[in-house]
Amino acid sequence: MKSFKEKLTERVFLLIALSTLSVLALITVFIFIKGVPIIAKVGIINFVFGMKWAPSQGYYGIFPMIVGSVSVTLGAAIIGVPIAICCSIFLAEFAPAKLRNVFRPAIQLLAAIPSVVYGFWGVLFVVPMIRKFLGGPGLSILAGSIILGIMILPTIISITEVSLLALPRHYKDGALALGLTQWQTIHSLLLPAAKSGIVAAIILGLGRAIGETMAVIMVLGNAVALPQSILDPVRTLTTNIGIEMGYASGEHQQALFATGIVLFVIIMLLNASAQYITRKR
Amino acid sequence: MTQKSKIDIKGLNFYYEQKKVIKELNLEIPENRILGIFGPANSGITTLLRTLNRLSDLTAGARHEGEILLDGKNIFAPDVNLTELRRRVGMVFDVPTPLPMSIFDNVALGPRMGGLKSKTDLEEKVETSLRMSALWDDVKDRLDTPAARLSGGQQQRLCIARVLALEPEVILLDRPCSALDPISTAKIEESLVQLKEQYTIVIAPHTVQQAGRIADRVAFMLMGDLIEQGYTQEVFSFPKDKRTNDYLTGRFG
Ligand SMILES: Nc1ncnc2c1ncn2[C@@H]1O[C@H](COP(=O)(O)OP(=O)(O)O)[C@@H](O)[C@H]1O
Ligand SMILES: [Mg+2]
Numbered sequence: 402m403k404s405f406k407e408k409l410t411e412r413v414f415l416l417i418a419l420s421t422l423s424v425l426a427l428i429t430v431f432i433f434i435k436g437v438p439i440i441a442k443v444g445i446i447n448f449v450f451g452m453k454w455a456p457s458q459g460y461y462g463i464f465p466m467i468v469g470s471v472s473v474t475l476g477a478a479i480i481g482v483p484i485a486i487c488c489s490i491f492l493a494e495f496a497p498a499k500l501r502n503v504f505r506p507a508i509q510l511l512a513a514i515p516s517v518v519y520g521f522w523g524v525l526f527v528v529p530m531i532r533k534f535l536g537g538p539g540l541s542i543l544a545g546s547i548i549l550g551i552m553i554l555p556t557i558i559s560i561t562e563v564s565l566l567a568l569p570r571h572y573k574d575g576a577l578a579l580g581l582t583q584w585q586t587i588h589s590l591l592l593p594a595a596k597s598g599i600v601a602a603i604i605l606g607l608g609r610a611i612g613e614t615m616a617v618i619m620v621l622g623n624a625v626a627l628p629q630s631i632l633d634p635v636r637t638l639t640t641n642i643g644i645e646m647g648y649a650s651g652e653h654q655q656a657l658f659a660t661g662i663v664l665f666v667i668i669m670l671l672n673a674s675a676q677y678i679t680r681k682r
Numbered sequence: 683m684t685q686k687s688k689i690d691i692k693g694l695n696f697y698y699e700q701k702k703v704i705k706e707l708n709l710e711i712p713e714n715r716i717l718g719i720f721g722p723a724n725s726g727i728t729t730l731l732r733t734l735n736r737l738s739d740l741t742a743g744a745r746h747e748g749e750i751l752l753d754g755k756n757i758f759a760p761d762v763n764l765t766e767l768r769r770r771v772g773m774v775f776d777v778p779t780p781l782p783m784s785i786f787d788n789v790a791l792g793p794r795m796g797g798l799k800s801k802t803d804l805e806e807k808v809e810t811s812l813r814m815s816a817l818w819d820d821v822k823d824r825l826d827t828p829a830a831r832l833s834g835g836q837q838q839r840l841c842i843a844r845v846l847a848l849e850p851e852v853i854l855l856d857r858p859c860s861a862l863d864p865i866s867t868a869k870i871e872e873s874l875v876q877l878k879e880q881y882t883i884v885i886a887p888h889t890v891q892q893a894g895r896i897a898d899r900v901a902f903m904l905m906g907d908l909i910e911q912g913y914t915q916e917v918f919s920f921p922k923d924k925r926t927n928d929y930l931t932g933r934f935g
Contacts, residue, residue, distance in 0.1 A: 498742070571779040575841075578737055579792040580769035580848060589795065594782045 432665060436658030448659060454625045456645070456653040463660055465627050469542075469635035470611055470664075472628065473621065476546025477553055477610040482603055484550070485557035492558070493565035494587055512555035520619030523548045528620055537632035540622030546631070548616050553606035560605065564598025565591060597678050604675040608668050614639040638664045685712035688852060688882040689734065694748035696729055696906075698741070703729050705906045707748075711852075716874065716883040718897030718914070720890055722929065725903040727886045728776070731854045734884065735771035736764060752852075769796065772845030776857040776886075778837030780829035785821050788829045788840055792848045807847050815843040816873045835866025842870065852882045860888040871896050890930060894918055902926045 403411075440448050443461050451462015488508070492501055527547050532539030568591060576586040592599070614637075622634020623644060636644075642657050642664075649657055689711040696704035703726045711717050719727050732738040734750060736757060749756045757767055769792070781788050789808045798804060808825070812818040817839040821832070829840055838858055845853055855874075859867040874883060875896055887893040893900050894914060901911035902923075910923045921927040 571775065571777070572781060574737065574740070574775065575779040575781055576791075577740065578735070578768055578773040578775075579795070579844060580765045581792070581795050582765055585795045589791070590781060590783075 429665070432658050432661050435655055436660075436662045439652055439655035440659045440662070442652075448656075449663065452627070454641075456649070456656060459652070461652075461656040461659070463638065463641070463663065465625050466636050466638050466641050466660070467663070468627060469621070470637040470639070470667075472542050472631070472635065473545040473549060473617065473637055474607055474610045476542055476631065477549035478603065478607055480546055480550030481553045481606065481610075482557065485554050485602075485606070486561060486599065488554070489558045489561035489565060490587060490592075493562045494583065494591070508555050508558055511551070516552065516613060516616040517619075519548050519552055520616035523616065523620035531632065535632055537630075538622055538634060540620055540634045542621070542628055542631040542633065542635055544620040545617045545635075545637075548620055549610040549613055552613060552616065553610050556609055557602045557606040560602035561595070561599050564595040564602070567598070568594050601675040601679045604671050604678070608671040608675070611637075611671070612639060612664070612668055614643045618643050638667075685715060687711060688713040688753065689884075690749075690751040690754075692749045692751065694730075694733070694746060694750065696726065696733060696738070696746045697744065698729075699743045703906050704733075704746075707906075707908050709901060709908060709911065711882060711884060712899065713882050714878055714880070715898040716878050716885060716896055718885050718887045718893035718900040719903060720887055720893050720900060721903035721909075724905070726906040727903055728856050730903070731773065731856050731884065731886060734852070734854055735768045735773055736762075737768070737773060739764070769848045770850055771852040771854065772848050772850035774838070774841045774845055774853065774855045774858050776860050778834055778841055778861065780832065780837045780840060783829065784826045785829050785832070785840060786825040789843050789847050792844060796848070808843075811843040811847040812840075814846050814873060814877065815839040816869045817843055833866075835862045835869070838862060838866070839870060839873075842873070846877075850881065852884065853877070855883070855885040857886050857888040859892065867892070890918075902929065904929070 439461060443451070448461055448463060449467070450464050451460065452464055453460040453462045454465065488504075492504055496504060523544055527544050528539040528541075530539075531537070531541060531544055535543070572590055572594060573586060576590050577583070581589070617637055618640045621636065621640060623636045623640055624634040625636050625641075626633075628635045638660050641660050645653070646657055687710040691707055691709045691711075694704055694707040695702060707730070719730065721727055729738065732741075733746060734757075738744050738746070746758070749758065751757075752767075752771065756762075781791065783791070786808055789811050790804045793804060793807050798807065809818065809822075812821065817836060820836055821840075829837065832840060838861070842853075842855075842858070859870055862870070871892065874885070877883065878898075885893075885897065887897070897914045899912065900914045900917050902909045902917070902921075902925075904925055910917060910921060910926045917926065918930060921930060
């Protein structure tokens with residue numbers, strides 16, 4: 402028989418757990434209640450694929466921002482993923498313990514830097530560099546990709562490293578005993594064996610990139626137009642909300658919530674696929 | 683001994699950090715024979731085997747003193763190529779260690795990484811290796827299924843085939859049958875006895891009886907010391923050292 406006290410504690414913990422869940426539910430419901438009417442009014446196709454965003458004239462098309470979000474996120478992946486994978490291979494397989502003990506906390510620290518600081522650094526350093534060496538306004542997809550490429554490093558590195566370290570010890574022994582070199586062991590055995598973890602790491606990193614707001618507001622230029630090159634400014638879904646939320650009202654405000662719904666769905670899909678991939682193995 | 687020695691261990695000491703687990707060991711390993719090294723747990727046998735192809739390098743904090751001569755050349759010499767050494771001195775571990783790939787690829791991996799590219803050559807190599815380890819008939823119809831689906835005994839024979847595919851000169855086996863049933867054990871023992879024609883075999887048997895069945899010579903280790911060595915029949919029938927006798931008659935370990 403459980404004592405009354407034990408039962409009580411159990412209930413309290415359950416309640417706390419439920420309350421976090423209910424916060425999630427509340428936020429979701431809230432965004433949908435606020436956003437769905439405007440989508441219904443302009444039509445989902447017009448909303449998602451509309452090219453013109455002019456709230457004062459009643460135009461609510463977010464396609465340029467979807468393109469903005471996707472291009473900046475892809476750019477971040479192209480820049481960040483190779484660096485992150487190399488880093489985690491180095492940490493898991495090559496680094497001597499001493500070096501690892503310096504690297505690991507340093508990478509964690511990268512995750513602790515507030516995004517506004519990344520943005521600030523981007524404005525003061527990355528943007529002028531791009532303007533000077535590559536031309537254009539500097540505020541651009543490229544600038545955003547570089548900043549986000551760095552910001553997703555900690556997520557991808559730590560998850561990839563964990564999945565490499567989680568491989569059975571005998572894989573490596575077995576391979577080296579077969580006369581494989583360390584590099585052959587890594588690329589023909591360890592990386593394929595850790596594939597699902599690595600893919601999940603990348604997806605989670607991309608989820609973080611697509612949801613990032615503050616840092617990109619500062620370096621993207623935020624123009625609502627389809628970009629022609631990576632040196633053009635863009636606006637993402639997140640920055641659209643961040644910039645206009647302060648003064649929007651009525652339908653305009655609803656349209657921002659609707660932008661949030663689209664973002665929410667994209668991130669949910671990314672997370673679900675990461676979960677699916679990790680569970681499959 | 684009349685037989686040429688393939689490996690000559692001279693004054694080997696082995697340490698994990700401060701702990702000395704092999705003490706001043708001298709041992710000659712004859713070519714084309716089976717040497718059984720037996721002893722109670724923690725005698726240092728696994729450590730000794732892993733040192734023979736320098737897998738011991740992988741253990742942080744491990745170090746050694748002394749020499750191990752393979753065909754007269756010290757394997758600790760700075761110009762030794764580890765990849766080549768491990769191809770010449772192959773190792774089978776105490777638990778089967780199938781790699782996460784197909785049966786075929788498990789056997790083909792070593793030769794492929796060693797530069798063998800032709801598909802027909804690889805297929806031939808895989809088949810001969812699997813035949814030698816007495817696994818071919820079990821798996822010839824399902825070479826592309828994952829190796830993890832095989833039974834424990836089959837996995838271990840796969841590991842032996844994998845080593846054979848490297849065409850090594852020496853094969854080290856660390857209690858290869860400890861996880862296996864008697865039938866699989868008998869099959870492996872049978873193939874080992876055939877293999878000694880071409881290879882030098884060092885085995886840590888999982889029982890004294892196994893050493894008696896297959897080893898030409900045996901060495902008895904206890905707490906890092908080599909107590910006694912000689913022809914299997916002599917050591918088993920007339921042990922010179924009291925500790926060997928105690929161990930053989932089951933008085934400890
Ligand atoms: N990686 C290691 N680090 C520290 N000590 C070890 C390690 N491996 C083995 N030892 C110790 O070395 C001694 C010999 O172990 P081992 O070579 O595995 O003996 P055996 O195979 O005869 O059982 C044991 O006391 C064991 O605890
Ligand atoms: Mg052992």
